Amino acid sequence: MNWRTPMRSYLNAIRKYATFSGRASRTEYWLFALFYFIFGAVAVFLDALLFDAVGEDPGPLTILFVIAHILPGFAVLSRRLHDTDHSAWWMLLYLTGIGIFILLIFALIRGTEGPNRYGVDPHGEGSVMPAAAHGHPQGGGGADIVAELERLSSLKERGAISEDEYAAMKARALGTGNPA
Structure with a gap:
């Protein structure tokens, strides 16, 4: 696998920035998370380098980066929950603190095989x-x-x-x- 395949998954999640329907595979979700972390670290580094933003206050690049990724992040998590046959309303568990661990488990488990009530299998098996x-x-x-x-x-x-x-x-x- 070359670098284009993981990048394609990240860009697919960005392209579907406001698509809360359908399903996202574990690969799509976790590659989005990986690139979010990498690009976020680059934004923090550039803020430290260019704007002397170190410590508690994030710099302008980091703020813009986070704002630009809020909607795509919720959308890809919503589609990931759909892949495990759970409603996107489960994202409200973020508000409880402990619910983050439940959402992590949902993001880690295998999606339902074949079509479910949210759409076709993102792996194409039985779709x-x-x-x-x-x-x-x-x-x-x-x-x-x-x-x-x-x-x-x-x-x-x-x-x-x-x-x-x-x-x-x-x-x-x-x-x-x-x-x-």
């Missing part, structure tokens, strides 16, 4: 359901595939799945295996 699961009769042929492709296109447009996830699921729906 393309057979036509019968969508209420289509078996043997419908092309109509089932067209309906599945329309569903996948809608998920991509809503931001519930990424471009790469869309390509993989489309290839599976078409029966071509792995996308080229």
